[in-house]
Amino acid sequence: MANNTKKSKWNIHNRGEILWGWIFVLPTMIGLIILNIIPIFQTIYQSFFKTGAFGRGNIFIGLDNxxxxxxxxxxxxxxxxxxxxxxxxxxxxxxxxxxxxxxxxxxxxxxxxxxxxxxxxxxxxxxxxxxxxxxxxxxxxxxxxxxxxxxxxxxxxxxxxxxxxxxxxxxxxxxxxxxxxxxxxxxxxxxxxxxxxxxxxxxxxxxxxxxxxxxxxxxxxxxxxxxxxxxxxxxxxxxxxxxxxxxxxxxxxxxxxxxxxxxxxxxxxxxxxxxxxxxxxxxxxxxxxxxxxxxxxxxxxxxx
Amino acid sequence: MKKINKVLAFLLATVMVMSFAACGGKGNDNSNDDGSKKSGSKKSDTITVAIWDTNQEAGIKEILADFTADTGIKTKIQVTPWDQYWTMLEAGATGGSLPDVFWMHANEISKYADSGMLLNLGDQIDADGLDLTKFPADLVTLYQNADGAQVAIPKDIDTIALWYNKTLFDEAGVSYPDETWTWDTFRDAAKKLTKDDGSVYGTVFNPKDAQQTFYNTIYDFGGYVLNEDRTTSGWDDPKTMDAMEYVAGIIEDGSMPPYTTISETDQSALFTSGKVAMLPQGSWMVTAMLDNEYTAENCDIAVMPNLNGTNISIYNGLGWAAAAESANAEDAAKVCTYLGTETAQKKQADLGVTMSAYENTSEGFINKDTSKNLQAYIDMQKDVVIYPHSKDTNVWYEMSIEKLVVAWQDPAKMPDACDAIAAQMNEDLAAE
CATH class of the missing domain: 1.10.3720.10 (MetI-like)
Structure with a gap:
């Protein structure tokens, strides 16, 4: 019993720490995802297209580029x-x-x-x-x-x-x-x-x-x-x-x-x-x- | 490793702060437009007018004040330097937040017109009774979309004239250039003006600056760069090649600085430092040239040299365009057409902003500085050819620079370069 209560206490404590950990890395992560990671995939995607002006009228051309x-x-x-x-x-x-x-x-x-x-x-x-x-x-x-x-x-x-x-x-x-x-x-x-x-x-x-x-x-x-x-x-x-x-x-x-x-x-x-x-x-x-x-x-x- | 982590953390923090600052900056910009994120999509009583030239801001502000007095429509000028102007406009077009009214340029017009970004000004032109035949025809068609609708009103016109250094001419005992000068006279004079010790050269043409230099030679010689349908290159036309051989001749004479100098130092810097005695310059350079103490004191302007009386200037002109998605479309169109009226165009020249596109309104431009023969720019308007452009001008234009660089270093290779440019350019034009 005693062991169990100790464990759950540890869990609550741990959960709090995990939460705060996420809160602290969140600004960096959001920045990275929005400014770096998503654009990387968009760029790769775009490289298979003949692009039109203002991001409109893109034509898929496979590996031509x-x-x-x-x-x-x-x-x-x-x-x-x-x-x-x-x-x-x-x-x-x-x-x-x-x-x-x-x-x-x-x-x-x-x-x-x-x-x-x-x-x-x-x-x-x-x-x-x-x-x-x-x-x-x-x-x-x-x-x-x-x-x-x-x-x-x-x-x-x-x-x-x-x-x-x-x-x-x-x-x-x-x-x-x-x-x-x-x-x-x-x-x-x-x-x-x-x-x-x-x-x-x-x-x-x-x-x-x-x-x-x-x-x-x-x-x-x-x-x-x-x-x-x-x-x-x-x-x-x-x-x-x-x-x-x-x-x-x-x-x-x-x-x-x-x-x-x-x-x-x-x-x-x-x-x-x-x-x-x-x-x-x-x-x-x-x-x-x-x-x-x-x-x-x-x-x-x-x-x- | 601990220290590195600290450094990394510091760097990340800096980046974050900077990106917040950037966001903050944008927020401020938006709040100027009544706090709406898309200035184009929300109706406001002020028309934003975007331009790139600070030298022209004051004059245009004055003309727009007249417009406000006439119509009660308020305007606000936004100046963005050329380098960022097109990025700003492109972002605006992609995100649906173009300024209401803005400048257009020959290099970019087809991209914007063909994507339906520009407002059709036809109705407003009819309503105001603006006579487009008073403008140079090529400039009017330049600012039409594929369906022939007028999407911008010609704003101004620029021509090329010959700047020369009187002091260097006097030293060499050469008479000043005038309307009797042929391209042969020009070549002889360039030779005489060149000093053996390399301290002064007759002239300089930079392969990257076709509009101010050798394009004019090409058309005087009867050649062409691009045919009227914009489907084939004129670079392999025999007359074009004659003109370029002539340019190669000037290089061979040693009348231009060594190529090292041409590629490292801006041509107008060479002229304004007295290292080069003659330089063809566009009318947009006038303000900068007059602001330079050395040129203001030692130099003057003449018309360009001719060939058998043919004296063509390449010309170009900006256009006033409005955003198709503007919430104030009607007012924006009124701004554009007003700026195209004879009154506004005349005022533009009188204030010394630029020469105007409207027929016979540019005379006032010469009053900008009466000690210089600015009349040369007006005289050059008599026989003009529009700056050669197609849908993707930059693609073949930059290719032509690359090939001409080789010919400039070894003038004997000029004919090969012309042929190579023509072949590649035809391919690029076919792909447009």
């Missing part, structure tokens, strides 16, 4: 551009951010100021950032080339040379994101108990050795999180390219990303169905990459 897409070299080129961008942006932004995080995690003068400075690009509107960089990069009037010429260097065409433009665009991407990555790394670093380092120091481990044997393994969960989110972010790159590479720029075919093409077809040419197909392709690619990363994490991520 996909057939057209896989036959277009433009799509494959821009997929390649997107991957190149990600390969440049993600590792460099993580490496630089990690170095900065380690440096700015020490006790030093003006630490807050430095952290703020590095985080600043994250606060600025991406379109504004891209506009400023576009002028910095300008081969005739840009500040960078003015400085290069001052030192008798040859001016470089940063964003109009098809072979190198994607790299210079990625530099802006890196610059914009290191602050954000850095803050995540700093929070990861602060999780690491100081005694580990003390113990290591007593055992005679050098700071470099400490970094590789204590810091890296213990910060690996943060690194995993940053890598996954950054890869997704980099695969979805759009604003920097859209703002910096003009329609008549010769480098456009070698810099336009998948999202750029999605925008071009869905919004500039009003072909929502085809745009949807492009974005479904991107979704599939991102899902595969993320799944691979999830499997690979067992090899290198150490959880305490």
């Amino acid at each position: 996909y057939q057209k897409m896989f036959g277009q070299s433009e799509i494959w080129q821009s997929l390649l551009n997107t991957i190149v961008y990600a390969i440049i942006e993600v590792p460099l932004s993580i490496f630089i951010a990690l170095v900065l995080a380690v440096l700015l995690n020490r006790k030093m003068k003006g630490r807050g100021v430095y952290r703020t400075i590095y985080f600043m690009p994250m606060v600025a509107a991406p379109a504004a950032v891209a506009m400023v960089w576009r002028w910095l990069y300008n081969s005739d009037f840009g500040l960078i080339n003015q400085i290069v010429q001052r030192f008798h260097g040859t001016p470089i065409s940063y964003i109009s040379n098809p072979n190198t433009a994607i790299f210079w665009v990625a530099v802006v991407g890196i610059w914009s994101v290191i602050g954000y990555n850095m803050v995540l790394f700093i929070s990861g670093l602060q999780e690491i108990p100081g005694d580990y380092y003390e113990a290591a120091a007593i055992d005679g481990a050098s700071p470099v050795r400490q970094f590789f044997n204590i810091t890296i393994p213990l910060i690996s969960p943060t690194m995993f999180f940053v890598t996954v989110t950054r890869v997704i972010g980099a695969m979805q790159v759009f604003d920097v390219i859209y703002m910096m590479i003009d329609k008549s720029n010769a480098a456009l075919p070698k810099t336009q990303s998948l999202v750029f093409l999605f925008y071009k077809y869905a919004f500039q040419q009003n072909n929502r169905g085809y745009g949807a197909a492009i974005i479904v392709l991107l979704l599939a690619i991102i899902m595969i990459i993320t799944a691979i990363q999830n499997c690979a994490q067992k090899k290198w991520v150490t959880y305490n």
Whole structure:
């Protein structure tokens, strides 16, 4: 008997907790469902249609959009551009951010100021950032080339040379994101108990050795999180390219990303169905990459 | 992981707050329209008028004040910048909450007209006795739907004229352009104005800006971009190709900046910084050019060059349209037709808002700045061809830019580019 009453009490308590749990996650869930999950399915659905204006008069065309897409070299080129961008942006932004995080995690003068400075690009509107960089990069009037010429260097065409433009665009991407990555790394670093380092120091481990044997393994969960989110972010790159590479720029075919093409077809040419197909392709690619990363994490991520 | 969760929670919270803020913003917008969510579906005594150009707001407000004095119908202007204007309009059309009266553009008209979004203004035109023959015929037909019903009233007209830098002309000892200039004179002058050290170039045409530059050349040469039925491309027409070969010639002369510069820097920025001596500019650029201190001091305007006396300007014009589902449809139609009357059109030009579409009402536009030869824009109205457009203009237009970029970098490839554009464009037109 006594056991029973205890159990039902526990149930009432438990039920209350479950209810409150739901109430707390509800706003997020509603937001996610309305703003993300439903649109995902709508987009997939739409990719099988030749869409009419204002969502009216859609004609079902089965896999035609996909057939057209896989036959277009433009799509494959821009997929390649997107991957190149990600390969440049993600590792460099993580490496630089990690170095900065380690440096700015020490006790030093003006630490807050430095952290703020590095985080600043994250606060600025991406379109504004891209506009400023576009002028910095300008081969005739840009500040960078003015400085290069001052030192008798040859001016470089940063964003109009098809072979190198994607790299210079990625530099802006890196610059914009290191602050954000850095803050995540700093929070990861602060999780690491100081005694580990003390113990290591007593055992005679050098700071470099400490970094590789204590810091890296213990910060690996943060690194995993940053890598996954950054890869997704980099695969979805759009604003920097859209703002910096003009329609008549010769480098456009070698810099336009998948999202750029999605925008071009869905919004500039009003072909929502085809745009949807492009974005479904991107979704599939991102899902595969993320799944691979999830499997690979067992090899290198150490959880305490 | 705990810290990461905190960061995540913080981020989510930020997103939530921001989305609430966005919702709040929308709520406020709606409350302006008498608190109704669909401004179009609820009768109100104020007509909302949506436009995208702040430069024109004051003038149009004044004209609408006359309208209110005449009819007692109140109006309210809503300015949305061009980039967001079409998103706003599209959302409005999809959700059934279009503004009562709004601007229409050649690129978008068929989409709205064919979906039945626009009010048929025929009855109001008859009631007011508005004579549509006073407007350029192509502009009138542009704003008709497939059944021939008038769904927008022509608002204005824009033409192209040649801006030139007097200081650079004086330095090079070249006489200023005038109506005697042929395209050959233009090419020679561009060559003479170009400095060897690359500090000044004769002119610049950007492949993405056909309307202000090479479309005019094409029609002067007797070529065309799109046939009258809008079914076949004129890009492989021999005369069109002659015109484009001529443009390729200017590039080969070295009279245009290197392509790197063209693709990185806006052409009007090149002109207003004195790097380029001549630039064809549309009349919609006048305000911006006059506002620039350098151009105001050093530059003037002339008519475009001609070929054997043929001097055609590509023109385009906006239209005043009303929402078919507007609850104030009758009043909205009255606003549109009023803005098309001779009085309103004349006032629009006199106030320096734009040149007007109504016959012989634009003279006042030259008073905007008497120190500049704005008359050139009026003179260019004599022989005009409407901006080539079809149902899905953007599809083939953007394709043509991609192909021309290649030819601009290597002018020898111009004929190939023209052929390639024609082939693809015919395919796109067939698919419309």
